[in-house]
Amino acid sequence: MNPAPVRLPAGVLTALRPPSEWLDSPWLAVGSGILLLVAAAGAVRALRRRRRRAGWVAGVLLAALLTAATTVNAVVGYVPTVQAARFALTGDLDPGGGTVTSFRLGSVPLGVAPSRTYVYLPPGYAAHPGRRYPVVFLLPGSPGRSTDWFGAGDAARTLDVLIARGLLPPVVVVSPDQDAGGTDTECLDVPGGPRWETYLYSDLVPRVDALYRTVPRAASRVLAGMSAGGFCALDQGLRHRGTWGPVVALEPFGDPGSSFRDALGAEGFAAVSPSSYLPGLTVPAPVPVFLGTGAEAGERPGVDALTAQLRAKGWPVLRRDVPGEGHTWVAAREDLPYGLVLAARYLPR
Known part of the structure; x- marks a missing residue:
């Protein structure tokens, strides 16, 4: 016995949508990836010039963690x-x-x-x-x-x-x-x-x-x-x-x-x-x-x-x-x- 389908009105679907869903947006992951590329390029230049290498390396690590976190969140939606x-x-x-x-x-x-x-x-x-x-x-x-x-x-x-x-x-x-x-x-x-x-x-x-x-x-x-x-x-x-x-x-x-x-x-x-x-x-x-x-x-x-x-x-x-x-x-x-x-x-x- 199959019950009648559940149909939610358009207004209900709109109300169910959180006002801000940007935390699990793929665009945030893309932005984090761009930040990672920028940090990596800066780190390479710093290593060549031997200037402030520790800061740039830390920046790369932080950007990498942010990129990984936002990418996973964009897929599974754990923090919407x-x-x-x-x-x-x-x-x-x-x-x-x-x-x-x-x-x-x-x-x-x-x-x-x-x-x-x-x-x-x-x-x-x-x-x-x-x-x-x-x-x-x-x-x-x-x-x-x-x-x-x-x-x-x-x-x-x-x-x-x-x-x-x-x-x-x-x-x-x-x-x-x-x-x-x-x-x-x-x-x-x-x-x-x-x-x-x-x-x-x-x-x-x-x-x-x-x-x-x-x-x-x-x-x-x-x-x-x-x-x-x-x-x-x-x-x-x-x-x-x-x-x-x-x-x-x-x-x-x-x-x-x-x-x-x-x-x-x-x-x-x-x-x-x-x-x-x-x-x-x-x-x-x-x-x-x-x-x-x-x-x-x-x-x-x-x-x-x-x-x-x-x-x-x-x-x-x-x-x-x-x-x-x-x-x-x-x-x-x-x-x-x-x-x-x-x-x-x-x-x-």
Whole structure:
């Protein structure tokens, strides 16, 4: 069953575009490259004349670092705006329609290092103390941080716009750090390492429901993520239907990666790999799923296979590819509003 496509009005698309996107512009990378050439030419002249060589060499190194950074950023879009850079560095976000706050949580018994989880509270949250809200969990990629979705993903702007235009009900949005302590957990219980899957259900979800006025039932929880977080959203969202409602998986993989194959063994690996267990999976009701990726992404064939497996079960599955993009934050930013609007169709009214 294919749901109707999500179509965003031109005015919404304009509002979703950050006012300044120059930090991930390819022209900044070009300018940095020109600066590098100028610095290199100056260094060559200085070396020939034996004058102020140290200063010119330092200039070349700085220009090279700037060129490398701006080139990578132009490709992956990790720092699209000055506000995104500020949030990544400080965790502070200029207030918009909603507000972003945070809390710190971990679990010594489960081997999960304490880390900061960021939370978006929708407009009107403080003014309506009796109201409860659906909740969206947004998981970053790996390596990644809990700041990523509100920095690189520009999620607060997306949420403000969709809520203001009536395309998404007011929601609480939670972005944790599933790599707390530097371990790629893939949201699983890592053998000999952090038991993040157990932590998610025994600690994190209950803490969110205790701290914020969420609707504490599965149908009102959306699980979303990109890259490794996209795998997490798909795998956890499918295997734990008692906790999650709609699933939004951006740039996902069908399994947790080769490093887990040896650690979990063949049977254990298949048990946490949607590409393996989907054909035999039974759930109480159809699962709404949004799958998004870049049209040029290396994982696209795997996403094609996942799409076919999910649709074969008769579930409402919507797929969207971002033209010209690979496995990038640009693609994740562009797909997020479509995924959230689809998920909103299936939230209880």
